[in-house]
Amino acid sequence: MTATRPDVMTQPTARTCPFDPPPEYRTLREQRPVAEATLPDGIAGWLVTGYEEARAVLADPRMSSRRRRLRTGSGPVDDAELPVPTPGNFLMMDPPEHTRLRRLLTGQFTVRRMRQLTPAVEKIVAERLDAMAAAGGPIDLVQAFALPVPSLVICELLGVPYADREDFQRDSATLIRLDASLDDVQRAHQALTGFLGRLVRAKRAEPGDDILSGLVRTGELTDEELAGVGVLLLLAGHETTANMIALSTMCLLRHPDQWEALRNDPALMDTAVEELLRYLSVIQYGVRRTALEDVELGGHRIPAGSTVVASLPSGNRDAAHFTGDPDQLDVGRPYRPHLAFGHGIHQCLGQQLARVELKAALSALLDRFPDLRLALPAEQVPMRHDMLVYGVHELPVTW
Amino acid sequence: MKITIDQDKCVGAGQCVLAAAELFDQRDEDGIVVLLDPAPPQEALAEVEDAAGRCPALAIAVQP
Numbered sequence: 001m002t003a004t005r006p007d008v009m010t011q012p013t014a015r016t017c018p019f020d021p022p023p024e025y026r027t028l029r030e031q032r033p034v035a036e037a038t039l040p041d042g043i044a045g046w047l048v049t050g051y052e053e054a055r056a057v058l059a060d061p062r063m064s065s066r067r068r069r070l071r072t073g074s075g076p077v078d079d080a081e082l083p084v085p086t087p088g089n090f091l092m093m094d095p096p097e098h099t100r101l102r103r104l105l106t107g108q109f110t111v112r113r114m115r116q117l118t119p120a121v122e123k124i125v126a127e128r129l130d131a132m133a134a135a136g137g138p139i140d141l142v143q144a145f146a147l148p149v150p151s152l153v154i155c156e157l158l159g160v161p162y163a164d165r166e167d168f169q170r171d172s173a174t175l176i177r178l179d180a181s182l183d184d185v186q187r188a189h190q191a192l193t194g195f196l197g198r199l200v201r202a203k204r205a206e207p208g209d210d211i212l213s214g215l216v217r218t219g220e221l222t223d224e225e226l227a228g229v230g231v232l233l234l235l236a237g238h239e240t241t242a243n244m245i246a247l248s249t250m251c252l253l254r255h256p257d258q259w260e261a262l263r264n265d266p267a268l269m270d271t272a273v274e275e276l277l278r279y280l281s282v283i284q285y286g287v288r289r290t291a292l293e294d295v296e297l298g299g300h301r302i303p304a305g306s307t308v309v310a311s312l313p314s315g316n317r318d319a320a321h322f323t324g325d326p327d328q329l330d331v332g333r334p335y336r337p338h339l340a341f342g343h344g345i346h347q348c349l350g351q352q353l354a355r356v357e358l359k360a361a362l363s364a365l366l367d368r369f370p371d372l373r374l375a376l377p378a379e380q381v382p383m384r385h386d387m388l389v390y391g392v393h394e395l396p397v398t399w
Numbered sequence: 400m401k402i403t404i405d406q407d408k409c410v411g412a413g414q415c416v417l418a419a420a421e422l423f424d425q426r427d428e429d430g431i432v433v434l435l436d437p438a439p440p441q442e443a444l445a446e447v448e449d450a451a452g453r454c455p456a457l458a459i460a461v462q463p
Contacts, residue, residue: 059457105413106430111420113427337414337453347412347455 021313034298045307051168051300051318054310058344065287114352121360129368137398138375146246154237159210172235176388196230243391245361248276272331273358277340281313284390312339369399401462404434408457408458
C-alpha cells in the first residue's frame with residue numbers, strides 16, 4: 001500500500017518570490033477573501049485569504065478542529081461522526097477535550113516562565129555559534145544552528161534525551177512532508193509515539209523536573225495521552241522555530257538595509273521578530289477547520305460539513321489590516337496582531353518560547369557574524385515548498 | 400474605563416501580558432489571565448484595547 005498523500009493546494013499555485021505567498025493570493029484576498037476552492041484532496045471547500053475573515057474562522061466555535069474529516073463534501077455533520085483524535089493531540093480536538101489537555105500545559109508556557117529561560121537559551125545559542133566559528137564556513141546554517149537550538153531547548157524542557165534527535169527529527173520531517181506516502185507517515189507516527197511512550201514509562205518510574213514528568217505527576221492523563229502530548233510538543237517545538245530561524249536569516253541577508261538597521265539598533269529586535277513572523281508565516285498551507293453548522297462568512301453561506309482553510313500567509317499580507325505596505329519587510333513596523341501563531345483557542349501554546357528563541361538566535365547571529373553571507377546564489381537555496389512548514393532545506397552560509 | 404476578563408475562556412496565550420504587563424498577568428500554576436487593575440486610568444485605553452484585540456480567545460472586554 002503506497003497511496004500518495006494529497007497534492008498541495010492546486011489553486012493558488014506556486015510562489016514566485018521565496019518570501020511571498022503565491023501571487024494569486026493577493027488577487028483572491030482583494031476580490032474574494034472568502035472563496036470556494038478545490039482543496040488539495042480534490043474536494044470542494046473554502047479558502048479564506050483576508051485577515052479579518054481568517055481571524056473570524058479561527059475564533060468561531062462552530063469551526064471544528066477535528067480535521068481528519070477532510071474528505072467529506074458539504075452536508076450536515078453530526079459530532080458523533082467525527083473521528084476520535086489521536087490521544088493527546090489537542091491540536092485536533094474541540095472543547096471540552098481540548099480545554100482539559102491545554103489547561104494542563106498553559107502554566108508551563110507563560111510569558112514569565114519563558115522569559116526566565118532566556119539565559120539558558122542564550123547559552124545554547126552561544127555554544128552553537130562557537131562551534132560554527134570553530135568549524136569555519138561555508139557551513140549549512142540549518143544543521144549547524146537553526147535546527148539544534150530549538151531541538152536542544154525543547155528536549156531540555158520536555159525531558160527528551162537530545163541524543164535521540166536524529167530519529168525524532170527524521171520522523172518529524174516525514175510527518176510534515178507533503179509527498180510522503182501514507183505508509184511512511186503511519187510508520188513515522190508510530191515510531192514517535194512509541195519513543196515518547198517508552199519515555200513516559202521511564203518518567204513514571206523515575207520522574208525529573210521536566211514537563212513530561214510534571215504531567216505524569218498530575219495523574220490526569222493516560223500513558224497513551226501523555227505520549228500524544230509529547231509528540232505534539234516535540235514536533236511543534238522544533239520544526240517551526242528551526243525554520244523561522246533559518247528563513248529569517250536568509251530573509252535578512254536578502255534585505256541588507258534591514259539587517260543593517262537591526263545591527264545598528266538592537267532595540268528593534270522585538271518588533272523585528274514580530275515582523276519576521278508576520279512576513280514569513282511558515283505555516284504555509286494554512287489551518288483547516290470543518291463547519292459544524294451553516295456559517296455566514298464574508299457574505300457567503302458556508303454549509304455545515306464544509307472544509308475551510310484559513311490562509312495565515314495571506315491574512316498576514318492584508319493591506320486592510322496592516323499599516324504601510326505589508327508586502328515589504330520593515331523591522332520597525334509598529335506591531336499589529338498577526339496570524340503567524342494562528343488565532344482562537346488553538347493559538348500556539350509555545351509562542352512565547354518561540355519569541356525568546358528567535359530573539360536570542362537572531363541577536364547573537366547578527367552580533368557574532370556581521371559579515372554573514374549566502375555561500376551560493378539565493379535562487380539555488382532549496383526552499384521547502386514540499387513541507388507543511390515552510391523554510392529552507394539547507395542554508396549554506398559563510399563569513 | 401472598566402475591564403472584565405473571562406477566565407473560563409482564557410487559553411493562556413500570554414498576548415495580554417505582552418500588550419500591557421502592568422494590567423495583566425498569568426497565574427503561575429495554569430497560565431490563566433489575572434487582572435491586576437480592573438479600572439485603570441483613561442490614558443491606558445489604547446493599551447487595553449490592544450490587549451483585548453490580541454486575545455485569541457476574546458476573553459477581555461473593555462467598557463470605555
